Amino acid sequence: MTKKPKKESQKEQSARFEKAVQDMIDAGELNPTEAEERFERAMQYVLKDE
Numbered sequence: 001m002t003k004k005p006k007k008e009s010q011k012e013q014s015a016r017f018e019k020a021v022q023d024m025i026d027a028g029e030l031n032p033t034e035a036e037e038r039f040e041r042a043m044q045y046v047l048k049d050e
Contacts, residue, residue, distance in 0.1 A: 024030035
């Protein structure tokens with residue numbers, strides 16, 4: 001039988017996500033500055049199509 005996923009509140013889910021992101025930053029797997037630059041570059045293509 002499969003287990004039911006634990007119901008998390010929005011606050012618990014956000015805290016878990018923030019911890020996962022911080023763990024990635026600490027491990028050198030995620031660079032916030034680079035991520036922001038890539039996001040902005042991607043959004044330029046989205047906005048051109050409007």
